[in-house]
Amino acid sequence: MSKTNTNSSKMFLSGVVEGFYGRPWTMEQRKLLFKREQKWGLNTYLYAPKDDYKHRMYWRELYTREEEDLLITLISAAKEHNVEFVYAISPGLDITFSNPKEVAALKKKLSQVCEFGCRSFALLFDDIETEMCAADKETFSSFAHAQVSVTNQVFQHLQAPHTFLFCPTDYCAAFCNPSVSQSSYLHTVGETLLPGIDVLWTGPKVVSKEISVESIEEVTRVLQRPPVIWDNIHANDYDPQRLFLGPFKNRPTELIPKLSGVLTNPNCEFEPNFVAIHTLATWCKSSSSQKDVAMDGEDQGSDYNPQEALQLALTDWLVEFGVADQPDVSRSGSGRPKREPSEEEPMQTDEYVPGPRENPLYTAEPLTLNDLTLLAELFYLPYEHGPTALAMLRELHWLHANGDAASFGASAVDGGKAKEWRERAQHFDDMCSAVVRMFNRLSNAPNRTILYDLYNYICDIKSGVSLARAFVNSLGGRNPPPSQVITDDPEPWGFRGGLSGEFQRMLPCHGNRDLFRSPPASRVYTIRPCTPKDKLDILRLSKEMQSEALQQTAFIGDRLVEGQLAPSKHCDLVLEDDQGLCGYAFALADAKTAMNKAQYPEMMLRDFPSLMTVQTHPRVPDPNAAKRLIANVFSSLRDLGSGGVFCEIRSDDKRMLDFLKTLGMLHVLKVDGLQAGLVVMGTKL
Known part of the structure; x- marks a missing residue:
């Protein structure tokens, strides 16, 4: 061109x-x-x-x-x-x-x-x-x-x-x-x-x-x-x-x-x-x-x-992967190398066929477009992981943070949390299995030149995924393979990075360029009750975080922010740093009191009776500050007898949606009949 x-x-x-x-x-x-x-x-x-x-x-x-x-x-x-x-x-x-x-x-x-x-x-x-x-x-x-x-x-x-x-x-x-x-x-x-x-x-x-x-x-x-x-x-x-x-x-x-x-x-x-x-x-x-x-x-x-x-x-x-780059080796339909007859091997000229009670011949599964898509998403770009890689990190983060749910009792609340943990653990395991299958299919691809350029990378990611999988299994009470147990005396493949990794883990800035976890806190944050003097700063933050397009749809949470509704007792908190107000979280213990009509299904409100609205400024790099803010509101709602809380987010507010998903404290709820432009996230308390 x-x-x-x-x-x-x-x-x-x-x-x-x-x-x-x-x-x-x-x-x-x-x-x-x-x-x-x-x-x-x-x-x-x-x-x-x-x-x-x-x-x-x-x-x-x-x-x-x-x-x-x-x-x-x-x-x-x-x-x-x-x-x-x-x-x-x-x-x-x-x-x-x-x-x-x-x-x-x-x-x-x-x-x-x-x-x-x-x-x-x-x-x-x-x-x-x-x-x-x-x-x-x-x-x-x-x-x-x-x-x-x-x-x-x-x-x-x-x-x-x-x-x-x-x-x-x-x-x-x-x-x-x-x-x-x-x-x-x-x-x-x-x-x-x-x-x-x-x-x-x-x-x-x-x-x-x-x-x-x-x-x-x-x-x-x-x-x-x-x-x-x-x-x-x-x-x-x-x-x-x-x-x-x-x-x-x-x-x-x-x-x-x-x-x-x-x-x-x-x-x-x-x-x-x-x-x-x-x-x-x-x-x-x-x-x-x-x-x-x-x-x-x-x-x-x-x-x-x-x-x-x-x-x-x-x-x-994908076509290139199927082109064998070893001209002296032809391949049978099963994908196995097939030897040509030669004078050096007169004893066997027929291809081996196993008997009825013997092991069947190994057949390599062909590489698929889905395998290559997964590979690309695991090794995406310098500043971002692909969708599958992000999903795996989110699931592992949530499973680790909620590991105690794996051993919850049989009460309605505990049983529901335990069921969710098991379901998400299974989802994570399925994603890990897909990575292993991709590795196996790549390893059997006819084009060995491509494979050899990729091998160190796919071997490393397979090993890392296998360790994470073993860790989740141990949280769920299942015994991982002995070689993958993370102990005080692991095999060399049980820890990554060599000397470079040792140096990084010893430095105070370790992790601050991680693409999934936000950098460590460099400021002191204060969480305190909201006062009338905070009203203008709260409105300013709310408007700054939402474009005009995002503001077209009115939600119940907006009325809490604007002061048209009064939050429940001890459910109005703000977050401050050295530059001033940088976040807030308000909640209503009984969301029905703010509804003029049946805006949400009765079944949803039975499980999630409380409503919370939350916002943080992008200058807050530490997710732990937002977690503490939200956890304080959750605690107040529990004291008021609430068994669950939901949060309204505009579907095109991608930053806040991704941020809340990363925190792992709320998950997206499937609710029928939602108005356009609305996503509902919630959790049991």
Whole structure:
């Protein structure tokens, strides 16, 4: 695919950066990449493997004859598939910018690559020290001036290459001091870098969760040209235990006409990048004239929907798993390797058939699209787990927090809680079984090359899931397998992380980047009764947390917040931190007293007679503060004789719904005849 950027006559660059730290891809993998890029409509490959010695550490050294042949073959293969091969070099570790011999060495190296047939280049100054040597300080007024001077000289030496990319040292907003718009470094780049040179940019951060149109417009103004995005959303070289198989997302398609290109720098392992590259290609084909895709990934009229793109990618990937990559092994219909007759094995020429009382032959179950969907959801994206992974974490968190329910007595209340615990434990066990089945089917997939790239990750997740499963079984009174018992003297696979894990668990910030559990409290919270002076702050918080669309439907809880209804005794509490009021919880012991008509079924009100409304500000990172607030209201309702409480939430208030589900203190109730836009959560007291 070849898009033209509306800001210039240049081709819109779309494709892949091999720019990670670790073992570079092989020549054969790169050739396969070019075939896939051509098939999917991508047009660019940026050669920048950090651990290729002659790309970075020994950038001055020319290529040997053997290395020349390999690069010539690679550049030719890219051309054959209409992929622009961009050769990148990273001299920033030790170059002296003011030394003409250094600049000459750089020109000579790139001239050699020109002789191989390469017509596009990149000069990278990322991940280096920002302090200039004494000689450079005498020549250049700033680090930016030094880099731009050398870059401009090289660009002119190469005589108008097809594409020329410059990666600044401040390549994301987080590195800009004090900000993008006020960065003297970026302003120098924008003002002095020659117009034919494009600038690489990773977004707000090195690994950006979202890249907004506004942020790109801001950096475009400073750089005086639209950037090329070097996207690290699927990069995993910073954490050997993580892999990212989720879709390209949180980049609105309105970005397409505002950029010079998008290149993904994906997982170190080649084969798992099928999804990252495939979904990027789908995004690049999307119409930017349509209404934009939402930043939470849901389709709002755009041609691009992340979940649909993921399913398209996984459907195509499933075919690859079925292609055997061992030509000397043919497979029978059962999926078992079948030996060809040979002189070395004359004793047995017929395939073994077990007798009626013998074990049947093992038959591998075929991998399914559901298996790959589960795999992607377990290894999703840096800032979010997939739906199944989140569901498993929520269930385990609830089962652990309510473990005492597994041994409750036979009373109506206790029996109901125990039944719920057993049902949720079974649901968790079923999800764990699905992970094990997925692991087994993947392990038997004909394409061993893909399997070997995935194996360490799927083995690790299977082991972790098995330990969690054993723990839940022990809570429920069932004996887990001896090898999975968590004791004071476990097997080595019973604890994770090695020395790195030991360090993390000893540090005070351990866990504050966890995607499921919120970071530990860094403030002191106060829970106290509500006073008349709090009324304005409560109303302000309520309005701030709800958009106009959310306020269109009136609920009973709104009347408690607005003061039209008086909460029951000791059921009006507020949460405060050092910035002021940041949450509240109000409740009515008898919700019927506030109803003008039968708003809720009689059967529901019999089990959940009380009503609570609760809200917390997003600046409250510690779920324990909200838990204590809600637990105090629950205690007051019990003292008033209530046996259950329900809470009204607007269905489009996703933040509060997810927050309450994460707390595990309330669960969604199935209630017939609810008004539109309403979700009811509740619990027995």
